[in-house]
Structure formats: structure tokens, C-alpha cells
Amino acid sequence: MDANFFIYKLILIAAILGLSLLVAMYATLLERKLAAFFQDRLGPNRAGKWGLLQPLADGVKLFFKEEFIPASADKFLYVLGPSLSMLVALLTSAVIPWGPSINIGGTEYALQVANVNIGVLYLFAIVSIGVYGIMIGGWASNNKYALLGAVRASSQMISYELALGLSIVALVMTSGSLNLSEIVNQQDGFKWNIFYQPLGFIIFLICAFAETNRAPFDLPECETELIGGYHTEYSSMKLGFYLFAEYINMFVSGAIIATLFLGGYDFPGIDQLGLSQNALAAAGFLVLFAKISFIIFLFMWIRWTLPRFRYDQLMKLGWKKLLPLAVLNIILTGFISLLMQ
């Protein structure tokens, strides 16, 4: 492992971290602007031009709020909860290929922090431990609403994890690889997985909504029943971390959906443009970013369009509709790929 490689990886990690935080910051503004648009309002427009400084103002406000820990709370776990949420949200971006490899001084560098052979399983592992931040925070608050919110959140996430995993299984069956950059390379030239796995795509998308606790599946923080759900007792930047982690999760799951189903950084005709290698990498990154932006928009579009599910409807959808559909998808995929041989 030479020093150049090490420095390059450090810079890449810092860049991806910065990008995730920046995108999450401005996603909050976009969310409020879109909500305003859907509800025929103007939205935030006082801080800076078109409200562009609103995220900064929100951040400053959260920082200066009183840092409050309830007397009966488990102090260590109370702080650990939001930290874990944030950590897990940021961990996923390590295996996503952000673009074709770039060339610096004759050496090839991949725009991916860790090109592991088991990238898909890594994603799934991170999803499966995502529940701890919410559960620990909700329990440590020592508040019945927070505990109920945490229990709801975790049972929802566990239920939808199953269908999510099974929809990935069908995808892995067609691609024959668990390596994310290989999956992206296979989709080169508009052979996007969404055309081969339309059912899997829909299941994955719905489960992604449930895993990020976004409406119409935002029952863990359902105000009408649970005050604020698992973060009822939280204030200041700890609350900020929980809310912020949701936006980072949205960005990262957008990146995962784009990578697995929408061809990653591939765009039809991108090779014919006659770009140099580094320009091609930049173009590829922009294409991926456009896809991610569209998915983030989709998340917000649905949040401000659909009402919240009832809890039993949520469980029924997860266990009785999505899970059998995902199993059917696996069987169909196996059957068709046998016939194609």
C-alpha cells in the first residue's frame, strides 16, 4: 500500500463525506420548497436569495438550542443513539462507485472508497444495523412515547428488510455478482437492471421508503399518536442528528437505487461524446448525481402527496404483499434465466 494511494483514499473519503452532508443540508431546503409548491405556498425565502441560506440558519438554530438530557435517561446511551444513527447513515457510501475511474499522472484511481467483492451484502449489513440508533435512543430517553416509537421503528425496519433483501437476491441472480462496480459495468449501454427486474425495482423502492422512515411509512414519528416518536425527548443538535441522518439516508438510498437498478453512472451515448478519461469520469459522476437527485425528488413528491399508512396496513403490506411478491420475483427470475440458457 503506497502513500499516494492512501492519500487519494483519504481525500476521496473526505470528499464523499462533505458531499453527503452538503446534499443532506440542501435536501432540507428542497423538501420545504417542494412542500410549499405542492401546497401552493412560497416556502422559506427570507434567509438569502430564494432562501438559500435557510439550511445554515436551521443549523445555527439547532446548535444554539439548550442541550437537555432528561434526569431519568441513560446518559451514555442517550448520546450514543443519535451518534449511531449518523454513523450508520454515513457508512453506506463507502462501497458506492461514484464514477468511472480517473487518471492522475498515469495511475488509475477508482472513484470508489472500497471495491469489496461483497458490496451488495455490505449494503444489506448496514441496513440491518441501522435500527440500533433509533432503538437505543428511544429506549434511553425513558419516555413511553419514545419507547413506543422505537419499537414501531424497529419492527417496521425488520419487516421491510426481508422484502428488501429478497428483491436484491433476484437482482444478484441476474447479474451473477455481489460486486457493486461490476454490477454497474454490466449495465453499460442502457442495459439497466430496471428493465430486467421491474418488479424487484418497485419492491426495493417501497422498502427503501420504509427503511428511511419516510412518509407514507413515517409511523415511528407519527405526531398524532406518538408526539414525536423516538426523538420526543431530544433537543438541540442531538435532535438535529436524527433529522439529518434521515436526509443522508435518503441521499445514500438514492445512490444505491441508482447504482443497482438505474445503471449507476452509465448514460446511453456517453462513450460516443469523445471525452477524455477524466472528463468522462466527471460526466459519469454528474449523470449519477442527476439520477440521485431525481430519486430524492421522488421521495419528497411521495411524502407530500400520500397520507400516512395505518400501522396494521403497514405490516400487512410488508408481510402479506411485498414478501410473497419478492419470493415470486425470485422464482420467476430463476425460471426465466433457466429458459434463456
Next chain:
Amino acid sequence: MDIYIFYGLSILMIFSSIMVLVSKKGIHSLLYLIFSFFTLAGHYVLLNAQFLAVVHIIVYAGAIMVLFLFSVMLLNLNVESEVPKSLYARLAAVVASGLLLVTLISALKGFDISSTKPIHLSQIGTVENLGKILYSDYLLPFEIASVLFISAMVGAVMLGRKELNF
């Protein structure tokens, strides 16, 4: 470099395993147990068994421990509400764990440390190799294990039903 990571992970692992036993609150020892699972996954990665490491996290940290966390949180176990164990139960626990210790020591005694190969270069832990071995040499045990899982699931569903009509 590997050896430093190994020692760091081992120290963390032993520390968290001890804390599992020493912690007063059930939830703390559970979280230490989860942490020790992560250090174990780190050991798997050092042995170049990435698949095992990730599956270990998915199955133990992601599924089983979440269920444990559920039950411990909802039962709210703590020292005050715990019923003191009887003398016989304690004696049985000491004897059982003592027997386990003897078995482990006798198993490790015959192990020749000097002959270990540089195991981090082996490719046996990759998905391809593991899949090939599981579906050729160990096909029968693998399939029997799946039957075992199905029977456990059926049993759990059976016990969880409200009205039992045999």
C-alpha cells in the same frame, strides 16, 4: 500492520466480552455483546473471509441481537427486579462452564501454533469458493440444516398462535 490490528481487535473483544458479564444493566451487557460481534467480524476480515464477516453481522448483529434488544427493553430487566438464583442453579452453572473450559483447553492444547500458514492470503472465505464447497462437498449437511431451520420456524409459528387446535 495486520498484527497491530489483530492485537487491537483482540483487546477490544476480550474487554467487551468481560463487560458483558460485569455490566449491571441487561441492556448494557447486550450492547457490549453486539460490540464483541463486530470485533469478531473484524477478525474474519483479517482472515480474508469477507463473506463470513458480513453474514456474521447480518445474522447476529442485525437480526438475532435486535430481537434480544427488543425483549430486554420491553421486559426492562435490572438488578432490583431479578430473583436471586438458587444454590443448585449456581452450582450447575459453575460445573457446566468449567466443563466447557476444560474442553476448550484440551482442544487448543494439541494445536501447533508454529505451523500456521499466512492465512490472510487464502481465498477460502470468498463467496465463490464457499458456495462451491457448500454445494458440492457439504451438500447434504447444508440441505439438512435448511430442513432444521424450516422446522424451527414452523414450531415458532405453531407456538405463537393464539388458539391451539391440534
